[in-house]
Protein backbone atom coordinates (compact mmCIF):
# COMPACT_ATOMS: atom_id res chain seq x y z
CA UNK A 595 0.00 0.00 0.00
CA UNK A 596 1.25 3.48 -0.84
CA UNK A 597 1.55 5.85 2.07
CA UNK A 598 -0.43 9.07 1.74
CA UNK A 599 2.73 10.90 2.82
CA UNK A 600 4.52 9.68 -0.28
CA UNK A 601 6.32 12.43 -2.20
CA UNK A 602 6.33 12.30 -6.01
CA UNK A 603 9.70 12.69 -7.73
CA UNK A 604 10.57 14.07 -11.14
CA UNK A 605 14.01 13.71 -12.71
CA UNK A 606 15.07 16.28 -15.29
CA UNK A 607 17.98 15.14 -17.38
CA UNK A 608 19.50 16.00 -20.75
CA UNK A 609 22.90 16.76 -22.16
CA UNK A 610 25.05 19.77 -21.25
CA UNK A 611 23.28 22.97 -22.16
CA UNK A 612 20.07 21.28 -23.30
CA UNK A 613 18.03 23.81 -21.32
CA UNK A 614 17.38 21.93 -18.07
CA UNK A 615 17.67 24.93 -15.73
CA UNK A 616 15.62 27.13 -18.06
CA UNK A 617 12.91 24.50 -18.13
CA UNK A 618 13.08 23.93 -14.38
CA UNK A 619 12.49 27.62 -13.72
CA UNK A 620 9.44 27.55 -15.97
CA UNK A 621 8.18 24.48 -14.19
CA UNK A 622 8.64 26.07 -10.76
CA UNK A 623 6.78 29.20 -11.86
CA UNK A 624 3.98 27.16 -13.42
CA UNK A 625 3.55 24.94 -10.38
CA UNK A 626 3.64 27.75 -7.87
CA UNK A 627 0.83 26.29 -5.79
CA UNK A 628 3.02 23.23 -5.14
CA UNK A 629 5.99 23.36 -2.77
CA UNK A 630 8.94 21.83 -4.54
CA UNK A 631 12.17 20.50 -3.12
CA UNK A 632 14.73 20.93 -5.88
CA UNK A 633 17.86 18.82 -5.86
CA UNK A 634 20.60 20.21 -8.01
CA UNK A 635 23.31 17.78 -8.95
CA UNK A 636 26.37 19.81 -9.70
CA UNK A 637 29.57 18.70 -11.27
CA UNK A 638 32.56 20.25 -9.58
CA UNK A 639 33.27 21.89 -6.32
CA UNK A 640 31.42 25.13 -6.76
CA UNK A 641 27.79 24.66 -7.64
CA UNK A 642 26.30 27.51 -9.58
CA UNK A 643 23.09 26.09 -10.98
CA UNK A 644 21.40 26.44 -7.59
CA UNK A 645 21.87 30.18 -7.90
CA UNK A 646 20.16 30.09 -11.26
CA UNK A 647 17.00 28.62 -9.80
CA UNK A 648 14.85 31.64 -9.44
CA UNK A 649 11.82 30.82 -7.41
CA UNK A 650 11.85 27.73 -5.26
CA UNK A 651 12.24 29.71 -2.05
CA UNK A 652 14.86 28.05 0.04
CA UNK A 653 14.00 24.54 -0.95
CA UNK A 654 17.00 24.08 -3.22
CA UNK A 655 19.46 21.42 -2.16
CA UNK A 656 22.77 21.11 -3.91
CA UNK A 657 24.78 17.98 -4.26
CA UNK A 658 28.02 19.27 -5.58
CA UNK A 659 30.19 16.45 -4.40
CA UNK A 660 30.70 15.18 -7.91
CA UNK A 661 28.03 13.75 -10.07
CA UNK A 662 25.44 11.72 -8.11
CA UNK A 663 25.40 9.14 -10.79
CA UNK A 664 29.14 8.51 -10.54
CA UNK A 665 29.72 8.73 -6.84
CA UNK A 666 26.30 7.50 -5.92
CA UNK A 667 26.60 8.23 -3.31
CA UNK A 668 25.90 8.05 0.27
CA UNK A 669 25.30 11.77 0.00
CA UNK A 670 22.25 11.18 -2.12
CA UNK A 671 20.77 8.61 0.23
CA UNK A 672 21.52 10.86 3.19
CA UNK A 673 19.80 13.74 1.46
CA UNK A 674 16.73 11.64 0.68
CA UNK A 675 16.59 10.53 4.27
CA UNK A 676 17.03 13.97 5.76
CA UNK A 677 14.47 15.44 3.35
CA UNK A 678 11.98 12.83 4.44
CA UNK A 679 12.24 14.18 7.96
CA UNK A 680 11.38 17.60 6.56
CA UNK A 681 8.61 16.37 4.31
CA UNK A 682 6.12 18.85 5.72
CA UNK A 683 8.12 21.56 3.94
CA UNK A 684 7.54 20.26 0.43
CA UNK A 685 4.97 18.43 -1.70
CA UNK A 686 7.11 17.16 -4.57
CA UNK A 687 10.75 16.64 -5.38
CA UNK A 688 12.51 17.62 -8.59
CA UNK A 689 16.03 16.43 -9.33
CA UNK A 690 18.05 18.16 -12.03
CA UNK A 691 20.95 15.98 -13.11
CA UNK A 692 24.24 17.14 -14.50
CA UNK A 693 24.48 17.20 -18.28
CA UNK A 694 26.68 14.13 -18.30
CA UNK A 695 24.76 12.07 -15.78
CA UNK A 696 23.40 8.62 -16.41
CA UNK A 697 19.81 9.07 -15.21
CA UNK A 698 19.50 5.34 -14.53
CA UNK A 699 21.86 5.68 -11.59
CA UNK A 700 19.90 8.56 -10.16
CA UNK A 701 16.60 6.73 -10.66
CA UNK A 702 18.05 3.56 -9.20
CA UNK A 703 17.16 4.09 -5.50
CA UNK A 704 13.57 4.83 -6.48
CA UNK A 705 13.22 1.80 -8.71
CA UNK A 706 15.25 -0.88 -7.00
CA UNK A 707 14.91 -0.38 -3.25
CA UNK A 708 11.97 -2.34 -1.90
CA UNK A 709 9.46 -0.17 -0.10
CA UNK A 710 10.87 3.09 -1.45
CA UNK A 711 7.49 3.79 -3.05
CA UNK A 712 6.09 4.46 0.42
CA UNK A 713 8.38 7.45 0.70
CA UNK A 714 9.30 8.64 -2.76
CA UNK A 715 7.73 7.61 -6.04
CA UNK A 716 9.41 8.34 -9.35
CA UNK A 717 6.66 9.81 -11.53
CA UNK A 718 8.55 10.77 -14.65
CA UNK A 719 12.00 11.15 -16.11
CA UNK A 720 12.02 14.12 -18.46
CA UNK A 721 14.95 14.17 -20.85
CA UNK A 722 15.57 17.51 -22.51
CA UNK A 723 16.89 17.25 -26.03
CA UNK A 724 18.65 20.15 -27.69
CA UNK A 725 17.06 20.49 -31.13
CA UNK A 726 20.21 21.88 -32.66
CA UNK A 727 22.84 19.64 -31.15
CA UNK A 728 21.30 16.30 -30.35
CA UNK A 729 22.47 14.56 -33.50
CA UNK A 730 26.09 15.43 -32.79
CA UNK A 731 25.67 14.46 -29.15
CA UNK A 732 24.24 11.10 -30.14
CA UNK A 733 27.10 10.58 -32.54
CA UNK A 734 29.79 11.48 -30.06
CA UNK A 735 28.65 10.56 -26.58
CA UNK A 736 27.33 7.60 -24.66
CA UNK A 737 25.83 9.94 -22.09
CA UNK A 738 23.34 11.51 -24.50
CA UNK A 739 22.35 8.03 -25.69
CA UNK A 740 21.77 6.80 -22.16
CA UNK A 741 19.73 9.86 -21.29
CA UNK A 742 17.47 9.44 -24.30
CA UNK A 743 17.15 5.73 -23.69
CA UNK A 744 16.04 6.30 -20.09
CA UNK A 745 13.63 9.20 -20.57
CA UNK A 746 9.90 8.67 -20.18
CA UNK A 747 9.30 12.03 -21.80
CA UNK A 748 11.72 13.30 -24.44
CA UNK A 749 11.21 17.05 -24.54
CA UNK A 750 12.85 18.63 -27.56
CA UNK A 751 13.96 22.12 -26.54
CA UNK A 752 15.13 25.23 -28.34
CA UNK A 753 12.62 24.64 -31.09
CA UNK A 754 12.82 28.36 -31.85
CA UNK A 755 16.25 27.68 -33.33
CA UNK A 756 15.29 25.04 -35.91
CA UNK A 757 12.98 24.74 -38.91
CA UNK A 758 9.68 22.89 -38.60
CA UNK A 759 10.77 20.06 -40.89
CA UNK A 760 13.90 19.44 -38.83
CA UNK A 761 11.76 19.30 -35.72
CA UNK A 762 9.46 16.76 -37.35
CA UNK A 763 12.51 14.71 -38.37
CA UNK A 764 13.84 14.79 -34.79
CA UNK A 765 10.48 13.80 -33.31
CA UNK A 766 10.40 10.81 -35.56
CA UNK A 767 14.02 9.89 -34.89
CA UNK A 768 13.60 10.03 -31.10
CA UNK A 769 10.42 8.00 -31.22
CA UNK A 770 12.21 5.35 -33.26
CA UNK A 771 15.13 5.23 -30.84
CA UNK A 772 12.97 5.06 -27.71
CA UNK A 773 9.56 3.72 -28.70
CA UNK A 774 8.30 3.65 -25.10
CA UNK A 775 8.85 7.37 -24.54
CA UNK A 776 6.46 10.22 -25.24
CA UNK A 777 8.10 12.80 -27.49
CA UNK A 778 7.13 16.45 -26.95
CA UNK A 779 8.61 19.79 -28.00
CA UNK A 780 8.88 23.32 -26.66
CA UNK A 781 11.20 26.20 -25.98
CA UNK A 782 11.84 28.86 -23.37
CA UNK A 783 8.82 30.80 -24.60
CA UNK A 784 6.51 27.90 -23.87
CA UNK A 785 6.71 24.25 -22.83
CA UNK A 786 3.82 21.75 -23.00
CA UNK A 787 3.64 21.54 -19.20
CA UNK A 788 0.02 20.38 -19.09
CA UNK A 789 0.84 17.47 -21.36
CA UNK A 790 3.95 16.65 -19.34
CA UNK A 791 2.06 16.56 -16.06
CA UNK A 792 -0.72 14.48 -17.57
CA UNK A 793 1.84 11.74 -18.13
CA UNK A 794 3.20 9.36 -15.55
CA UNK A 795 5.84 6.78 -16.23
CA UNK A 796 3.57 3.89 -15.31
CA UNK A 797 0.91 4.95 -17.80
CA UNK A 798 3.37 5.94 -20.51
CA UNK A 799 4.86 2.46 -20.41
CA UNK A 800 1.47 0.82 -20.63
CA UNK A 801 -0.01 2.96 -23.35
CA UNK A 802 2.88 3.12 -25.73
CA UNK A 803 3.91 1.93 -28.17
CA UNK A 804 1.15 0.47 -30.29
CA UNK A 805 1.30 -3.26 -30.49
CA UNK A 806 1.88 -4.91 -33.78
CA UNK A 807 -0.67 -7.49 -34.79
CA UNK A 808 2.04 -9.65 -36.29
CA UNK A 809 3.10 -12.08 -33.58
CA UNK A 810 6.75 -12.51 -32.70
CA UNK A 811 7.69 -9.64 -34.90
CA UNK A 812 10.87 -7.64 -34.72
CA UNK A 813 11.07 -3.95 -35.46
CA UNK A 814 14.54 -2.64 -35.80
CA UNK A 815 15.75 0.91 -36.04
CA UNK A 816 19.33 1.97 -36.52
CA UNK A 817 20.81 5.44 -36.24
CA UNK A 818 24.60 5.40 -36.59
CA UNK A 819 25.64 2.46 -34.40
CA UNK A 820 22.73 3.16 -32.05
CA UNK A 821 20.19 0.37 -32.40
CA UNK A 822 16.67 -0.03 -31.08
CA UNK A 823 15.21 -3.54 -31.24
CA UNK A 824 11.51 -4.01 -30.48
CA UNK A 825 10.23 -7.56 -30.15
CA UNK A 826 6.60 -8.58 -29.95
CA UNK A 827 5.54 -12.01 -28.70
CA UNK A 828 2.06 -13.45 -28.36
CA UNK A 829 2.95 -16.51 -26.30
CA UNK A 830 3.35 -16.04 -22.54
CA UNK A 831 6.76 -15.86 -20.93
CA UNK A 832 8.16 -17.78 -18.01
CA UNK A 833 8.83 -14.58 -16.10
CA UNK A 834 11.34 -15.96 -13.60
CA UNK A 835 13.44 -17.37 -16.41
CA UNK A 836 13.15 -14.18 -18.45
CA UNK A 837 14.21 -12.12 -15.48
CA UNK A 838 17.21 -14.33 -14.90
CA UNK A 839 18.31 -14.38 -18.53
CA UNK A 840 17.87 -10.65 -18.98
CA UNK A 841 19.92 -9.96 -15.87
CA UNK A 842 22.72 -12.17 -17.21
CA UNK A 843 22.49 -10.42 -20.59
CA UNK A 844 22.59 -7.02 -18.93
CA UNK A 845 25.67 -7.91 -16.96
CA UNK A 846 27.55 -9.41 -19.88
CA UNK A 847 26.64 -6.67 -22.30
CA UNK A 848 26.65 -3.76 -19.87
CA UNK A 849 28.83 -1.69 -22.16
CA UNK A 850 26.49 -1.98 -25.09
CA UNK A 851 22.98 -2.03 -23.65
CA UNK A 852 21.67 1.37 -22.63
CA UNK A 853 18.16 0.31 -21.84
CA UNK A 854 15.74 -2.59 -21.67
CA UNK A 855 12.08 -2.00 -21.17
CA UNK A 856 9.23 -4.43 -21.55
CA UNK A 857 5.57 -5.03 -20.91
CA UNK A 858 5.36 -8.74 -20.46
CA UNK A 859 2.54 -11.20 -20.84
CA UNK A 860 3.63 -13.74 -18.23
CA UNK A 861 2.13 -17.14 -17.64
CA UNK A 862 2.26 -16.68 -13.89
CA UNK A 863 0.41 -13.33 -13.69
CA UNK A 864 -2.95 -11.86 -14.60
CA UNK A 865 -1.44 -8.41 -14.81
CA UNK A 866 1.11 -6.93 -17.14
CA UNK A 867 4.62 -7.32 -15.79
CA UNK A 868 6.75 -4.27 -16.44
CA UNK A 869 10.47 -4.85 -16.67
CA UNK A 870 13.06 -2.17 -16.96
CA UNK A 871 16.77 -2.04 -16.68
CA UNK A 872 18.38 0.28 -14.22
CA UNK A 873 22.02 -0.02 -15.21
CA UNK A 874 22.71 -3.72 -14.82
CA UNK A 875 19.75 -4.33 -12.51
CA UNK A 876 16.31 -5.25 -13.65
CA UNK A 877 13.41 -3.55 -11.88
CA UNK A 878 10.02 -5.24 -11.92
CA UNK A 879 6.63 -3.75 -11.34
CA UNK A 880 3.10 -4.74 -12.16
CA UNK A 881 0.72 -2.90 -14.44
CA UNK A 882 -2.99 -3.28 -15.02
CA UNK A 883 -4.65 -6.67 -15.43
CA UNK A 884 -5.14 -8.04 -18.90
CA UNK A 885 -8.78 -7.83 -19.86
CA UNK A 886 -10.53 -11.00 -20.85
CA UNK A 887 -11.13 -10.08 -24.48
CA UNK A 888 -7.80 -8.34 -24.90
CA UNK A 889 -5.02 -9.53 -27.21
CA UNK A 890 -2.23 -10.40 -24.80
CA UNK A 891 1.20 -9.59 -26.14
CA UNK A 892 4.61 -8.86 -24.75
CA UNK A 893 6.66 -6.04 -26.13
CA UNK A 894 10.33 -5.70 -25.25
CA UNK A 895 12.62 -2.95 -26.42
CA UNK A 896 16.41 -3.00 -26.24
CA UNK A 897 18.32 0.20 -26.93
CA UNK A 898 22.05 0.02 -27.28
CA UNK A 899 25.17 0.05 -29.38
CA UNK A 900 25.74 -2.42 -32.19
CA UNK A 901 23.05 -4.80 -30.93
CA UNK A 902 22.46 -7.85 -33.11
CA UNK A 903 18.85 -8.99 -33.25
CA UNK A 904 19.34 -12.78 -33.62
CA UNK A 905 21.08 -13.24 -30.26
CA UNK A 906 18.40 -11.29 -28.45
CA UNK A 907 15.61 -13.09 -30.23
CA UNK A 908 17.09 -16.48 -29.42
CA UNK A 909 17.42 -15.61 -25.76
CA UNK A 910 13.85 -14.34 -25.60
CA UNK A 911 12.41 -17.38 -27.35
CA UNK A 912 14.12 -19.64 -24.85
CA UNK A 913 12.19 -17.86 -22.10
CA UNK A 914 8.74 -18.46 -23.59
CA UNK A 915 6.81 -20.62 -21.15
CA UNK A 916 6.10 -23.40 -23.63
CA UNK A 917 9.72 -23.61 -24.75
CA UNK A 918 11.07 -23.46 -21.21
CA UNK A 919 8.76 -26.31 -20.13
CA UNK A 920 10.12 -28.70 -22.77
Ligand SMILES: Nc1nc2c(ncn2[C@@H]2O[C@H](COP(=O)(O)OP(=O)(O)OP(=O)(O)O)[C@@H](O)[C@H]2O)c(=O)[nH]1
Pocket residue numbers: 608609610611612613614615616617643692693751752753754755780781782783
Ligand atom coordinates in the same frame (compact mmCIF):
# COMPACT_ATOMS: atom_id res chain seq x y z
N1 LIG B 1 17.08 30.02 -28.04
C1 LIG B 1 16.87 29.29 -26.95
N2 LIG B 1 17.81 29.25 -25.99
C2 LIG B 1 17.58 28.50 -24.89
C3 LIG B 1 16.37 27.77 -24.72
N3 LIG B 1 16.42 27.12 -23.55
C4 LIG B 1 17.61 27.42 -23.00
N4 LIG B 1 18.31 28.27 -23.80
C5 LIG B 1 19.65 28.80 -23.56
O1 LIG B 1 20.57 27.72 -23.59
C6 LIG B 1 21.60 27.93 -22.63
C7 LIG B 1 21.69 26.73 -21.70
O2 LIG B 1 20.48 26.67 -20.95
P1 LIG B 1 20.42 26.02 -19.50
O3 LIG B 1 18.99 26.06 -19.07
O4 LIG B 1 21.42 26.61 -18.61
O5 LIG B 1 20.86 24.54 -19.86
P2 LIG B 1 21.26 23.35 -18.87
O6 LIG B 1 20.82 22.10 -19.52
O7 LIG B 1 20.72 23.62 -17.50
O8 LIG B 1 22.83 23.49 -18.86
P3 LIG B 1 23.91 22.66 -17.98
O9 LIG B 1 23.43 22.73 -16.54
O10 LIG B 1 25.18 23.39 -18.21
O11 LIG B 1 23.95 21.29 -18.53
C8 LIG B 1 21.25 29.23 -21.90
O12 LIG B 1 21.99 30.25 -22.52
C9 LIG B 1 19.78 29.40 -22.17
O13 LIG B 1 19.38 30.76 -22.16
C10 LIG B 1 15.37 27.85 -25.76
O14 LIG B 1 14.30 27.24 -25.73
N5 LIG B 1 15.70 28.62 -26.84
